[in-house]
Amino acid sequence: MPETIPPLRPPERLLLGPGPSMVPPRVYEALSKPIVGHLDPFLFEVVEEVRRLLQMVFGTANPFTIAVSGTGSSGMEAAVANFVEPGDKVAVFAAGYFCDRISEMAQRHGGSVVRFEKGWGETFGDDEAREFILREKPQVVAYVQAETSTGAFQPGKAICDAAHQAGAVVIADCVTSLGGMPVKVDETGIDIAYSCTQKGLGCPPGMAPITVSPRALEKLNARKTPVQAWYMDLKLLDAYYNGPRRYHHTASATMFYGLREALAIIAEEGIENRWERHRANHLAFVSGIQALGLRMHVAEGRRLWTLNTPKVPEGVDDGKVRKRLLEEHGIEIAGGFGPLAGKVFRIGLMGHSSTQANVARILETLESALKAEGYRR
Amino acid sequence: MPETIPPLRPPERLLLGPGPSMVPPRVYEALSKPIVGHLDPFLFEVVEEVRRLLQMVFGTANPFTIAVSGTGSSGMEAAVANFVEPGDKVAVFAAGYFCDRISEMAQRHGGSVVRFEKGWGETFGDDEAREFILREKPQVVAYVQAETSTGAFQPGKAICDAAHQAGAVVIADCVTSLGGMPVKVDETGIDIAYSCTQKGLGCPPGMAPITVSPRALEKLNARKTPVQAWYMDLKLLDAYYNGPRRYHHTASATMFYGLREALAIIAEEGIENRWERHRANHLAFVSGIQALGLRMHVAEGRRLWTLNTPKVPEGVDDGKVRKRLLEEHGIEIAGGFGPLAGKVFRIGLMGHSSTQANVARILETLESALKAEGYRR
Numbered sequence: 001m002p003e004t005i006p007p008l009r010p011p012e013r014l015l016l017g018p019g020p021s022m023v024p025p026r027v028y029e030a031l032s033k034p035i036v037g038h039l040d041p042f043l044f045e046v047v048e049e050v051r052r053l054l055q056m057v058f059g060t061a062n063p064f065t066i067a068v069s070g071t072g073s074s075g076m077e078a079a080v081a082n083f084v085e086p087g088d089k090v091a092v093f094a095a096g097y098f099c100d101r102i103s104e105m106a107q108r109h110g111g112s113v114v115r116f117e118k119g120w121g122e123t124f125g126d127d128e129a130r131e132f133i134l135r136e137k138p139q140v141v142a143y144v145q146a147e148t149s150t151g152a153f154q155p156g157k158a159i160c161d162a163a164h165q166a167g168a169v170v171i172a173d174c175v176t177s178l179g180g181m182p183v184k185v186d187e188t189g190i191d192i193a194y195s196c197t198q199k200g201l202g203c204p205p206g207m208a209p210i211t212v213s214p215r216a217l218e219k220l221n222a223r224k225t226p227v228q229a230w231y232m233d234l235k236l237l238d239a240y241y242n243g244p245r246r247y248h249h250t251a252s253a254t255m256f257y258g259l260r261e262a263l264a265i266i267a268e269e270g271i272e273n274r275w276e277r278h279r280a281n282h283l284a285f286v287s288g289i290q291a292l293g294l295r296m297h298v299a300e301g302r303r304l305w306t307l308n309t310p311k312v313p314e315g316v317d318d319g320k321v322r323k324r325l326l327e328e329h330g331i332e333i334a335g336g337f338g339p340l341a342g343k344v345f346r347i348g349l350m351g352h353s354s355t356q357a358n359v360a361r362i363l364e365t366l367e368s369a370l371k372a373e374g375y376r377r
Numbered sequence: 378m379p380e381t382i383p384p385l386r387p388p389e390r391l392l393l394g395p396g397p398s399m400v401p402p403r404v405y406e407a408l409s410k411p412i413v414g415h416l417d418p419f420l421f422e423v424v425e426e427v428r429r430l431l432q433m434v435f436g437t438a439n440p441f442t443i444a445v446s447g448t449g450s451s452g453m454e455a456a457v458a459n460f461v462e463p464g465d466k467v468a469v470f471a472a473g474y475f476c477d478r479i480s481e482m483a484q485r486h487g488g489s490v491v492r493f494e495k496g497w498g499e500t501f502g503d504d505e506a507r508e509f510i511l512r513e514k515p516q517v518v519a520y521v522q523a524e525t526s527t528g529a530f531q532p533g534k535a536i537c538d539a540a541h542q543a544g545a546v547v548i549a550d551c552v553t554s555l556g557g558m559p560v561k562v563d564e565t566g567i568d569i570a571y572s573c574t575q576k577g578l579g580c581p582p583g584m585a586p587i588t589v590s591p592r593a594l595e596k597l598n599a600r601k602t603p604v605q606a607w608y609m610d611l612k613l614l615d616a617y618y619n620g621p622r623r624y625h626h627t628a629s630a631t632m633f634y635g636l637r638e639a640l641a642i643i644a645e646e647g648i649e650n651r652w653e654r655h656r657a658n659h660l661a662f663v664s665g666i667q668a669l670g671l672r673m674h675v676a677e678g679r680r681l682w683t684l685n686t687p688k689v690p691e692g693v694d695d696g697k698v699r700k701r702l703l704e705e706h707g708i709e710i711a712g713g714f715g716p717l718a719g720k721v722f723r724i725g726l727m728g729h730s731s732t733q734a735n736v737a738r739i740l741e742t743l744e745s746a747l748k749a750e751g752y753r754r
Contacts, residue, residue, distance in 0.1 A: 001647060002644065002645055002646060002647035002650065003644050003645065004645060005426075005641035005644055005645060008407050008410060008423075008634055008637060008638055008641075010410050010411050010412070010413055010419060010630070010634070011411075011413065011419055012411055013411070013412075013413050013414070013417065015412070015413075015414060017414055019627065020412055020414060020415070020627065020630070023411070023412055028408075028409040028410075028411075029409065030385050031405075031408045031409050031631060032405040032406065032408050032409040033385060033387050033405075034387050034388075034389055034390070034400070034405075035387070035390075035392070035397055035400055035581050036387055036388065036390050036392075036709075037390070037392060037394055037397060037709050038397070038582070040390065040709065042387060042388055046385075049382075069447055069448050069451070069582075069583070070446055070447045070451065070608060071446050071626045071627045071628070071629065072626070072627060073607075073608050073625075073626040073627070074446070074447065074608045074626075077606065077607055077608045081605075081606075101607075104607065105607045108603055108604075108605045108606075108607055109605060196627065198627060198629075204412050204629055204630065204631035204632075205415070205446075205627040205628070205629040205630075205631075206446070206583055206629040206631065206632055226485055227485070228458075228485045228486060228605050228606070229454065229458075229485075229605070229606050229608075230450075230454055230478075230481065230482045230485055231447060231450050231451045231454040231606075231609075232608075247714075248450075249448045249449070249450040249451075250396065250397065250448045250449060250450070250573065250575060250582045251448070251582070252448065252575075252581055252582040252583040253387070253397070253581065253582075254408060254581035254582075254583065254635075255581075255583055257385055257387070258631075260385060261385060264382035264385075267379065267380050267382055268379055268380065268381060268382060269379060270378060270379035273379065332413075332414050332417065337624075
């Protein structure tokens, strides 16, 4: 029985949470362009453009640089499923939710996980990181460059150097850094970096950029067991995207168009200019937050430029503040969870959302919502 | 260094291959609507609408009816990864490529696979299907309702009845049937059915609708080992989409908008009317093909209404014909592969592509391309 369905009418949100961030009009336009098939020569032209532009934002010359057809979490699973072989020892730097998720995935994929644990929002120093790796002698090292649950940035040079000394490959989660702050895959020595499209890149969610170093590919080619996750098997994806264009799955032209356009915008801005924009807006936000009498959860120098975690003032219910922002102003921010539940706000200024105007808007509306919830300096 | 990237200019294709099919303007419009976050109340409204509309096209009352954030192949892997526990015996009806892929995935996920094999394009009769299942006594039975590599439809009632008698759950691949011909999950007795968005539904690729029966959920809840594929773990997806809205991954508002709109169009057409449209256009195509002197690969009564596989006439190079259609007319069709390489064309008339005008257009252009390649009746 035919029925009539009312038109789709999404609310207009200002997205200032931990992602997705705002999408530029040009990307929306690309998403509505006519699709082509998954083996169409035009799609592979776009795949090649996306590869070149992703290499630029990742800071890598890795020929194996693609986008997995899934969200950021599928990028994490592709990294873990392909590079953690059953029995591998996996050393994880654990100071937030996404390190826990890597640990969970590594266990599911047959890895034996050892963890260097710290409180959520802390980071690891060079010496202690090196010592941990050289003591544990793992086959795989994993760390989160940009911890979305805490707002902390983890430098990676010492980790990668020690891992390579120990003969391990390094997986780095760059979900909340890519496109908003320097990832520098090659300079840092990261072997496998993955990210998402909906944060620093300014595209809707749906794909997971991933890049793999030649030394990691050697490990992959030497695997004794097949990767259990067929959909994320990077050897099969290699044959589809990089090699003989052998059919694997039906890549979405729509998502590739969106990602291509988001990356084109970045190339036109210039990646260094973009980093500087994120840094400046982050610093302006922090000044404003401190002027309101709030403190930042993460130590200075280790804060993400893309995602800010001011502490919730004593006695304020963060859920009520977030509800006011959403319902009265149409602004999405997020709260903390796990050990940080009720303790921090998570406020993103990433990609197209990182503007001076948004810094002013969120500071003003946050102040009024905090006051309405009883906050006094 | 900033650079200027030329605008994205996709070619206008008429998509008459095995998918993706043409996307209606209303769906493209939905894809460019402003996104919301993955925990936004509005997104969950859309998720609920999508659930209800998917239940209608699947023909099921299963409350567990969602869309996985990946392409159709991720739906296949979600089905296999969750319902094939290591050591399970998996009985596969194998007469085409996608049965082989299910077998491959089942092996990777620790299943012990037994196959009832036939030539590509053949189907299985009720008695022989029943006998195979009752002899093998598997824990899981898998069959492909609509085999995209061959164009054959496999009825499932006898398979499902025998499987349930043997205590097995049934996985059915409905990638090329959903939205274009009756899937009838509940009436057939299918426990786990999955599909894609880019064929009968008329949306770009990017999501995998999946529905799970209460009896299959019991098997899932009784699993002794965790599902290795975290990204496709249906218990975690259940807690996100069906239960307490617990964060799992960042679902794409964009893809949900597109799917919602594609399903709304189906509801407005009426699912039975839509099936009839596909049936009528399929029959018109077959008449036209026979008038050209070509024969169909699949036996009458077992042909898909969505995907036609006429045989390539003796002495004609199918690759050259396809190249002419693409380059001279902007029409995408596909060839056969595996044992059917060079032997069949695969011509889709599905979703928005299934029109009388497209039947006329493909018959006319195919005739002229065949003649240009030396074909004489």
